[in-house]
Amino acid sequence: MDNDVSAGSAGSTATLGRLALGLTLLAFGAGATGVIDNVGAADAAAVATWVGGVTLFIVGLLEFRAGDGASGTAYAGLGAFWFTWGTGVGSEVSAEAAGLFLLLWALLALTLTAASSGTGVLGQGVYGLLFLSLLLGGIAAFAGNEGLAKAGGWVGAAAGLLAWYGATAALAKWPTFTGRAAGRGVTATG
Template sequence: MDNDVSAGSTTTSTLGQLALGLTLLAFGLGHTRVIDGVTAADSVSLATYVGGIALFVAGLFAFRDHDAFTGTAFSALGALWFTWGVTSDAQVSANAAGLFLLLFALVALSLTVAASGASTLVRGTYGLLFVGLLLLAIGQFGDSSGLAKVAGWFAAAGGLLAWYGATAALANWPTALPGRAAGRGVTATG
Protein backbone atom coordinates (compact mmCIF):
# COMPACT_ATOMS: atom_id res chain seq x y z
CA MET A 1 0.00 0.00 0.00
CA ASP A 2 1.32 3.42 -0.93
CA ASN A 3 2.24 5.48 2.13
CA ASP A 4 0.54 8.53 0.65
CA VAL A 5 -2.81 6.75 0.41
CA SER A 6 -4.89 6.44 3.55
CA ALA A 7 -7.59 3.84 4.00
CA GLY A 8 -9.83 6.68 5.08
CA SER A 9 -12.12 7.02 8.05
CA THR A 10 -15.06 5.63 6.07
CA THR A 11 -13.37 2.23 5.88
CA THR A 12 -12.35 2.44 9.53
CA SER A 13 -15.85 3.45 10.56
CA THR A 14 -17.39 0.61 8.57
CA LEU A 15 -15.05 -1.96 10.13
CA GLY A 16 -15.70 -0.57 13.60
CA GLN A 17 -19.48 -0.50 13.15
CA LEU A 18 -19.41 -4.09 11.89
CA ALA A 19 -17.34 -5.21 14.90
CA LEU A 20 -19.60 -3.30 17.29
CA GLY A 21 -22.74 -4.63 15.60
CA LEU A 22 -21.71 -8.27 15.75
CA THR A 23 -20.56 -8.01 19.35
CA LEU A 24 -23.65 -6.15 20.53
CA LEU A 25 -25.93 -8.56 18.69
CA ALA A 26 -24.29 -11.64 20.24
CA PHE A 27 -24.14 -10.03 23.69
CA GLY A 28 -27.75 -8.86 23.50
CA LEU A 29 -29.18 -12.12 22.19
CA GLY A 30 -27.27 -13.96 24.90
CA HIS A 31 -28.99 -11.86 27.55
CA THR A 32 -32.44 -12.39 26.02
CA ARG A 33 -31.96 -16.17 26.04
CA VAL A 34 -34.21 -16.29 22.98
CA ILE A 35 -31.97 -18.99 21.47
CA ASP A 36 -32.11 -22.18 23.51
CA GLY A 37 -28.86 -22.84 25.34
CA VAL A 38 -27.22 -19.53 24.34
CA THR A 39 -26.30 -17.07 27.08
CA ALA A 40 -24.27 -13.87 27.23
CA ALA A 41 -21.32 -15.95 28.44
CA ASP A 42 -21.25 -17.60 25.00
CA SER A 43 -20.30 -14.26 23.44
CA VAL A 44 -17.10 -13.87 25.52
CA SER A 45 -14.66 -14.84 22.74
CA LEU A 46 -16.41 -12.63 20.21
CA ALA A 47 -16.49 -9.75 22.72
CA THR A 48 -12.79 -10.14 23.55
CA TYR A 49 -11.38 -10.39 20.04
CA VAL A 50 -13.89 -8.72 17.71
CA GLY A 51 -15.49 -6.26 20.11
CA GLY A 52 -12.35 -5.68 22.13
CA ILE A 53 -9.23 -5.91 20.04
CA ALA A 54 -10.62 -5.24 16.54
CA LEU A 55 -12.75 -2.33 17.73
CA PHE A 56 -9.87 -0.82 19.71
CA VAL A 57 -7.56 -1.09 16.69
CA ALA A 58 -10.25 0.50 14.49
CA GLY A 59 -10.32 3.34 17.01
CA LEU A 60 -6.57 3.81 16.70
CA PHE A 61 -6.87 3.95 12.91
CA ALA A 62 -9.65 6.53 13.25
CA PHE A 63 -7.35 8.66 15.42
CA ARG A 64 -4.67 8.31 12.74
CA ASP A 65 -7.21 9.60 10.22
CA HIS A 66 -7.89 12.60 12.51
CA ASP A 67 -11.42 11.41 13.34
CA ALA A 68 -11.47 12.11 17.08
CA PHE A 69 -15.10 11.13 17.68
CA THR A 70 -14.88 7.74 15.97
CA GLY A 71 -11.46 7.10 17.51
CA THR A 72 -12.76 7.87 20.98
CA ALA A 73 -15.93 5.82 20.48
CA PHE A 74 -14.24 2.72 19.10
CA SER A 75 -11.31 2.81 21.53
CA ALA A 76 -13.57 3.25 24.56
CA LEU A 77 -15.99 0.55 23.43
CA GLY A 78 -13.08 -1.74 22.55
CA ALA A 79 -11.85 -1.30 26.12
CA LEU A 80 -15.36 -2.13 27.40
CA TRP A 81 -15.64 -5.36 25.42
CA PHE A 82 -12.08 -6.47 26.10
CA THR A 83 -12.42 -5.86 29.83
CA TRP A 84 -15.80 -7.61 29.95
CA GLY A 85 -14.45 -10.54 27.94
CA VAL A 86 -11.28 -11.19 29.92
CA THR A 87 -12.98 -10.77 33.30
CA SER A 88 -16.20 -12.60 32.52
CA ASP A 89 -15.37 -15.58 34.69
CA ALA A 90 -13.95 -13.50 37.57
CA GLN A 91 -15.85 -13.69 40.82
CA VAL A 92 -17.14 -10.18 41.54
CA SER A 93 -20.14 -9.01 43.49
CA ALA A 94 -23.36 -8.07 41.71
CA ASN A 95 -22.81 -4.49 42.82
CA ALA A 96 -19.30 -4.42 41.32
CA ALA A 97 -20.66 -5.80 38.03
CA GLY A 98 -23.47 -3.24 38.16
CA LEU A 99 -20.98 -0.42 38.72
CA PHE A 100 -18.88 -1.57 35.74
CA LEU A 101 -21.98 -1.58 33.54
CA LEU A 102 -23.15 1.78 34.87
CA LEU A 103 -19.79 3.42 34.18
CA PHE A 104 -19.78 2.18 30.59
CA ALA A 105 -23.43 3.20 30.24
CA LEU A 106 -22.22 6.71 31.03
CA VAL A 107 -19.58 6.36 28.29
CA ALA A 108 -22.34 5.30 25.89
CA LEU A 109 -24.43 8.29 26.99
CA SER A 110 -21.50 10.60 26.26
CA LEU A 111 -21.13 9.03 22.81
CA THR A 112 -24.86 9.40 22.16
CA VAL A 113 -24.81 13.09 23.07
CA ALA A 114 -21.57 13.74 21.16
CA ALA A 115 -22.91 11.99 18.03
CA SER A 116 -25.21 14.89 17.17
CA GLY A 117 -23.48 15.33 13.82
CA ALA A 118 -23.41 11.62 13.03
CA SER A 119 -25.99 9.58 11.17
CA THR A 120 -29.25 8.43 12.71
CA LEU A 121 -27.91 4.87 12.70
CA VAL A 122 -24.84 5.83 14.74
CA ARG A 123 -26.85 7.90 17.22
CA GLY A 124 -29.41 5.10 17.50
CA THR A 125 -26.71 2.48 18.08
CA TYR A 126 -25.11 4.44 20.90
CA GLY A 127 -28.49 5.35 22.38
CA LEU A 128 -29.64 1.73 22.43
CA LEU A 129 -26.27 0.68 23.87
CA PHE A 130 -26.73 3.26 26.64
CA VAL A 131 -30.22 2.02 27.51
CA GLY A 132 -29.10 -1.63 27.37
CA LEU A 133 -26.12 -1.07 29.66
CA LEU A 134 -28.15 1.08 32.05
CA LEU A 135 -30.86 -1.59 32.33
CA LEU A 136 -28.23 -4.30 32.80
CA ALA A 137 -26.61 -2.24 35.57
CA ILE A 138 -29.95 -1.73 37.31
CA GLY A 139 -30.67 -5.44 36.87
CA GLN A 140 -27.34 -6.28 38.52
CA PHE A 141 -27.99 -3.93 41.43
CA GLY A 142 -31.52 -5.30 41.87
CA ASP A 143 -30.81 -8.95 40.96
CA SER A 144 -33.43 -8.89 38.19
CA SER A 145 -33.05 -11.44 35.40
CA GLY A 146 -36.18 -10.04 33.74
CA LEU A 147 -34.56 -6.63 33.43
CA ALA A 148 -31.45 -8.27 31.98
CA LYS A 149 -33.61 -9.84 29.25
CA VAL A 150 -35.15 -6.47 28.38
CA ALA A 151 -31.66 -4.94 28.34
CA GLY A 152 -30.57 -7.71 25.99
CA TRP A 153 -33.24 -6.69 23.48
CA PHE A 154 -32.00 -3.08 23.56
CA ALA A 155 -28.41 -4.26 23.04
CA ALA A 156 -29.46 -6.59 20.21
CA ALA A 157 -31.38 -3.77 18.51
CA GLY A 158 -28.31 -1.54 18.80
CA GLY A 159 -26.24 -4.33 17.28
CA LEU A 160 -28.65 -4.62 14.37
CA LEU A 161 -28.44 -0.86 13.74
CA ALA A 162 -24.63 -0.92 13.78
CA TRP A 163 -24.55 -4.02 11.57
CA TYR A 164 -27.01 -2.47 9.10
CA GLY A 165 -24.98 0.75 9.01
CA ALA A 166 -21.80 -1.15 8.17
CA THR A 167 -23.52 -3.38 5.63
CA ALA A 168 -25.25 -0.39 4.04
CA ALA A 169 -21.93 1.41 3.69
CA LEU A 170 -20.40 -1.63 1.97
CA ALA A 171 -23.40 -2.30 -0.27
CA ASN A 172 -24.26 1.36 -0.98
CA TRP A 173 -27.69 0.99 0.62
CA PRO A 174 -29.49 4.00 2.05
CA THR A 175 -28.40 5.03 5.53
CA ALA A 176 -30.52 8.14 6.05
CA LEU A 177 -34.21 8.45 6.61
CA PRO A 178 -35.97 10.37 3.86
CA GLY A 179 -36.35 14.03 4.74
CA ARG A 180 -39.73 15.58 5.28
CA ALA A 181 -40.93 18.68 3.56
CA ALA A 182 -40.53 21.81 5.62
CA GLY A 183 -43.77 22.83 7.23
CA ARG A 184 -45.09 26.32 7.78
CA GLY A 185 -42.57 28.44 9.65
CA VAL A 186 -39.78 25.86 9.25
CA THR A 187 -36.75 26.81 7.23
CA ALA A 188 -33.75 24.85 6.13
CA THR A 189 -31.72 26.49 8.89
CA GLY A 190 -34.18 25.66 11.63
Protein backbone atom coordinates in the same frame (compact mmCIF):
# COMPACT_ATOMS: atom_id res chain seq x y z
CA MET B 1 5.71 4.83 12.56
CA ASP B 2 6.08 5.64 8.85
CA ASN B 3 3.64 8.44 8.07
CA ASP B 4 3.59 7.45 4.39
CA VAL B 5 1.84 4.17 5.18
CA SER B 6 -1.90 4.53 4.76
CA ALA B 7 -4.07 3.55 7.70
CA GLY B 8 -6.98 3.07 5.33
CA SER B 9 -9.68 5.58 4.60
CA ALA B 10 -11.77 6.83 7.47
CA GLY B 11 -14.84 5.32 5.80
CA SER B 12 -13.35 1.86 5.52
CA THR B 13 -12.15 1.70 9.11
CA ALA B 14 -15.39 3.20 10.43
CA THR B 15 -17.35 0.60 8.46
CA LEU B 16 -15.25 -2.16 10.00
CA GLY B 17 -15.86 -0.59 13.42
CA ARG B 18 -19.63 -0.54 12.90
CA LEU B 19 -19.55 -4.15 11.73
CA ALA B 20 -17.45 -5.29 14.71
CA LEU B 21 -19.68 -3.40 17.15
CA GLY B 22 -22.82 -4.77 15.51
CA LEU B 23 -21.70 -8.39 15.62
CA THR B 24 -20.52 -8.08 19.22
CA LEU B 25 -23.77 -6.49 20.36
CA LEU B 26 -25.81 -9.12 18.52
CA ALA B 27 -23.85 -11.96 20.16
CA PHE B 28 -24.07 -10.36 23.62
CA GLY B 29 -27.73 -9.37 23.21
CA ALA B 30 -28.84 -12.78 21.95
CA GLY B 31 -27.03 -14.43 24.86
CA ALA B 32 -28.49 -12.05 27.44
CA THR B 33 -32.05 -12.60 26.22
CA GLY B 34 -31.88 -16.36 26.57
CA VAL B 35 -33.71 -16.67 23.26
CA ILE B 36 -31.40 -19.52 22.17
CA ASP B 37 -31.36 -22.60 24.39
CA ASN B 38 -28.11 -23.14 26.31
CA VAL B 39 -26.61 -19.83 25.13
CA GLY B 40 -26.02 -17.09 27.70
CA ALA B 41 -24.34 -13.70 27.67
CA ALA B 42 -21.11 -15.29 28.96
CA ASP B 43 -20.99 -17.42 25.80
CA ALA B 44 -20.30 -14.22 23.85
CA ALA B 45 -17.02 -13.68 25.74
CA ALA B 46 -14.74 -14.74 22.87
CA VAL B 47 -16.57 -12.51 20.39
CA ALA B 48 -16.54 -9.67 22.92
CA THR B 49 -12.81 -10.05 23.57
CA TRP B 50 -11.51 -10.40 20.02
CA VAL B 51 -14.10 -8.79 17.74
CA GLY B 52 -15.51 -6.24 20.15
CA GLY B 53 -12.34 -5.62 22.13
CA VAL B 54 -9.26 -6.00 19.99
CA THR B 55 -10.80 -5.15 16.61
CA LEU B 56 -12.64 -2.07 17.88
CA PHE B 57 -9.57 -0.83 19.73
CA ILE B 58 -7.41 -1.18 16.60
CA VAL B 59 -10.08 0.54 14.49
CA GLY B 60 -10.14 3.33 17.07
CA LEU B 61 -6.38 3.81 16.73
CA LEU B 62 -6.69 3.88 12.93
CA GLU B 63 -9.47 6.44 13.19
CA PHE B 64 -7.26 8.62 15.42
CA ARG B 65 -4.47 8.28 12.88
CA ALA B 66 -6.84 9.30 10.08
CA GLY B 67 -7.70 12.44 12.07
CA ASP B 68 -11.18 11.45 13.27
CA GLY B 69 -11.05 11.98 17.03
CA ALA B 70 -14.75 11.31 17.57
CA SER B 71 -14.73 7.88 15.90
CA GLY B 72 -11.33 7.13 17.42
CA THR B 73 -12.66 7.84 20.89
CA ALA B 74 -15.81 5.78 20.26
CA TYR B 75 -14.11 2.71 18.86
CA ALA B 76 -11.09 2.68 21.19
CA GLY B 77 -13.33 3.27 24.22
CA LEU B 78 -15.79 0.57 23.20
CA GLY B 79 -12.89 -1.75 22.42
CA ALA B 80 -11.62 -1.26 25.97
CA PHE B 81 -15.10 -1.98 27.33
CA TRP B 82 -15.60 -5.19 25.36
CA PHE B 83 -12.08 -6.45 26.05
CA THR B 84 -12.54 -5.87 29.78
CA TRP B 85 -15.97 -7.49 29.79
CA GLY B 86 -14.88 -10.45 27.67
CA THR B 87 -11.79 -11.24 29.72
CA GLY B 88 -13.65 -10.77 33.00
CA VAL B 89 -16.44 -13.26 32.24
CA GLY B 90 -16.40 -16.05 34.78
CA SER B 91 -14.60 -13.99 37.42
CA GLU B 92 -16.09 -13.93 40.88
CA VAL B 93 -17.47 -10.42 41.37
CA SER B 94 -20.39 -9.17 43.38
CA ALA B 95 -23.62 -8.16 41.70
CA GLU B 96 -22.93 -4.62 42.87
CA ALA B 97 -19.49 -4.59 41.21
CA ALA B 98 -20.99 -5.90 37.96
CA GLY B 99 -23.73 -3.29 38.14
CA LEU B 100 -21.25 -0.50 38.78
CA PHE B 101 -19.10 -1.69 35.86
CA LEU B 102 -22.09 -1.55 33.50
CA LEU B 103 -23.27 1.82 34.78
CA LEU B 104 -19.82 3.37 34.40
CA TRP B 105 -19.59 2.17 30.81
CA ALA B 106 -23.14 3.40 30.23
CA LEU B 107 -21.69 6.86 30.86
CA LEU B 108 -19.31 6.36 27.92
CA ALA B 109 -22.26 5.32 25.74
CA LEU B 110 -24.19 8.41 26.90
CA THR B 111 -21.22 10.61 25.98
CA LEU B 112 -21.01 8.96 22.56
CA THR B 113 -24.77 9.48 22.08
CA ALA B 114 -24.46 13.19 22.83
CA ALA B 115 -21.34 13.55 20.69
CA SER B 116 -23.01 11.89 17.69
CA SER B 117 -25.88 14.35 17.44
CA GLY B 118 -26.41 15.30 13.83
CA THR B 119 -25.22 11.93 12.50
CA GLY B 120 -28.72 10.60 11.99
CA VAL B 121 -30.56 7.55 13.22
CA LEU B 122 -27.71 5.13 12.60
CA GLY B 123 -25.02 7.09 14.41
CA GLN B 124 -26.92 8.33 17.40
CA GLY B 125 -29.33 5.39 17.52
CA VAL B 126 -26.63 2.77 18.05
CA TYR B 127 -25.03 4.64 20.92
CA GLY B 128 -28.39 5.58 22.46
CA LEU B 129 -29.56 1.97 22.42
CA LEU B 130 -26.18 0.83 23.78
CA PHE B 131 -26.58 3.33 26.63
CA LEU B 132 -30.05 2.03 27.41
CA SER B 133 -28.85 -1.59 27.26
CA LEU B 134 -25.97 -0.94 29.67
CA LEU B 135 -28.22 1.10 31.98
CA LEU B 136 -30.80 -1.69 32.12
CA GLY B 137 -28.06 -4.29 32.65
CA GLY B 138 -26.50 -2.26 35.46
CA ILE B 139 -29.80 -1.72 37.25
CA ALA B 140 -30.67 -5.40 36.76
CA ALA B 141 -27.38 -6.42 38.36
CA PHE B 142 -28.01 -4.21 41.40
CA ALA B 143 -31.62 -5.36 41.74
CA GLY B 144 -31.03 -9.01 40.86
CA ASN B 145 -33.79 -8.71 38.26
CA GLU B 146 -33.45 -11.28 35.46
CA GLY B 147 -36.32 -9.77 33.46
CA LEU B 148 -34.63 -6.38 33.36
CA ALA B 149 -31.37 -8.04 32.29
CA LYS B 150 -33.20 -9.75 29.42
CA ALA B 151 -34.77 -6.44 28.41
CA GLY B 152 -31.27 -4.95 28.33
CA GLY B 153 -30.21 -7.86 26.13
CA TRP B 154 -33.01 -7.16 23.66
CA VAL B 155 -32.06 -3.47 23.53
CA GLY B 156 -28.42 -4.47 23.00
CA ALA B 157 -29.42 -6.80 20.16
CA ALA B 158 -31.42 -3.96 18.57
CA ALA B 159 -28.33 -1.72 18.83
CA GLY B 160 -26.32 -4.50 17.19
CA LEU B 161 -28.77 -4.78 14.32
CA LEU B 162 -28.65 -1.02 13.81
CA ALA B 163 -24.83 -1.00 13.80
CA TRP B 164 -24.76 -3.99 11.45
CA TYR B 165 -27.20 -2.22 9.11
CA GLY B 166 -25.02 0.90 9.16
CA ALA B 167 -21.96 -1.11 8.09
CA THR B 168 -23.91 -3.02 5.46
CA ALA B 169 -25.47 0.21 4.14
CA ALA B 170 -22.02 1.78 3.78
CA LEU B 171 -20.74 -1.22 1.83
CA ALA B 172 -23.87 -1.81 -0.27
CA LYS B 173 -24.67 1.90 -0.71
CA TRP B 174 -28.09 1.51 0.88
CA PRO B 175 -30.02 4.37 2.53
CA THR B 176 -28.49 5.61 5.78
CA PHE B 177 -31.45 7.70 6.96
CA THR B 178 -29.46 10.92 6.87
CA GLY B 179 -31.21 11.99 3.67
CA ARG B 180 -28.59 10.33 1.45
CA ALA B 181 -27.67 6.81 0.48
CA ALA B 182 -24.20 5.77 1.54
CA GLY B 183 -21.75 6.67 -1.20
CA ARG B 184 -24.39 8.04 -3.60
CA GLY B 185 -25.99 11.40 -4.17
CA VAL B 186 -29.59 10.20 -3.82
CA THR B 187 -32.04 10.60 -0.99
CA ALA B 188 -33.01 7.76 1.30
CA THR B 189 -36.44 7.71 -0.29
CA GLY B 190 -35.09 7.19 -3.77
